[in-house]
Amino acid sequence: MRPLILISNDDGVGAPGLKTLTEVAREMGDVVVVAPQMNASCLSHSLTTQRPLRVEEIHKEEGLEIYACDGTPADCVKLAVTHFCSRKPDLVLSGINHGSNSSINVLYSGTMGAAIEASVLGINAIGFSLLSHNHNTDLTPCVPYVRRITAYVLEHGLPEYVSLNVNIPHIAADQIKGIRLCHEAKAQWLDSFEQRVDPRGRRYWWLTGKFVCDNPEEGSDEWALTNGYVSVVPVNADFTNYKALENLKGLI
């Protein structure tokens, strides 16, 4: 039996990154895509609880089904596993996201929300992101890395509660130096809101800001990306900081 691969993303069902990821996945298994109808960036791990979800069938052929869902990326994975996959998928892929999800962006990322949800459901999962927001950019430099990392995870699996956050530098294929296993770089978003005044004199705020990661440490994903490597961070769905348990003994 061919592996069953579930795919989602946060850029929406029409995004070129999703198409590329689907093409690579089809080389290795049967594919079900359940992706947000619209852009669902920055939705993190959120779930839709105040209204029901709708799903539209986009495409159906032997080995490939594509659905659009009006929920979040994590909704898509939950609903797909429960109602749109004939059995528990062997792998969940998310992306290829148009834009970086390195460093602390994993917190906000819908792409990684989908992958982390899969890991909680006991399914191996990988989120892929390319460091370009341009939907017209050439995605072919990503393909060998998507293929290699996907094949590796299909063969070897991942530890329990772990998904992979893969980011790919936006440089020519022959400039990419290889893959690095990394930890999340410590970084910050600064100056995060632009205040405006509407025609009625009332204030409103647009989220904006500047990603700052000065001198990223060697071994971090930002360092790897800056130096021409594909970064792979194993992401934990258990958020406990075990080391801090020791520091907090005074609290009891």
Added chain:
Amino acid sequence: MRPLILISNDDGVGAPGLKTLTEVAREMGDVVVVAPQMNASCLSHSLTTQRPLRVEEIHKEEGLEIYACDGTPADCVKLAVTHFCSRKPDLVLSGINHGSNSSINVLYSGTMGAAIEASVLGINAIGFSLLSHNHNTDLTPCVPYVRRITAYVLEHGLPEYVSLNVNIPHIAADQIKGIRLCHEAKAQWLDSFEQRVDPRGRRYWWLTGKFVCDNPEEGSDEWALTNGYVSVVPVNADFTNYKALENLKGLI
């Protein structure tokens, strides 16, 4: 100078849990509340990027300002720190949430989204949750624990990138046995969607499901709560699984 304490939540600015938390915080410092206008449960760490944010002033007196924001809990913290606090807050509190955020619920929790956002901004933060969804429930059993943990963090601080996820069992005050430092229990949500058919014959799905955590391990938050303790989990904003870095060397 009195400490400056920023408060948010995900149940909305009118929730009783927010009121109780505000009362306790005022004993220890000046308070700014920026909370979602409406229920914002399950919004995790999501941010509003497709529309601007609005803020309404609800209350203003010496030492207490309350604002309602039409964004997510993480939006509230970001915007409050940038535009509604006279200086960087000494502490961010979130809650008291009406309902559990123990175990994997931390993934979906807007309450903890606010706390984790604060920790990324370099501010000590605590999310409080009571194990009852009833907004009319008596919150006074929570008060001594909220007071004690808040005072501890104001005095001692927390490690970098760490916030606290505090859950309080819904039992009589004299039944609560004390505080336990815990790790997140491994658990699952099962059967997560109810399929219905609308009057036009089209299917739709409501998120539902059953939280399953059989025989929680001693040392986990579910164990502590089941056994009458307040659980405190140090939550990491760095999601890297450092142990898994070793296991993945075959990938390079």
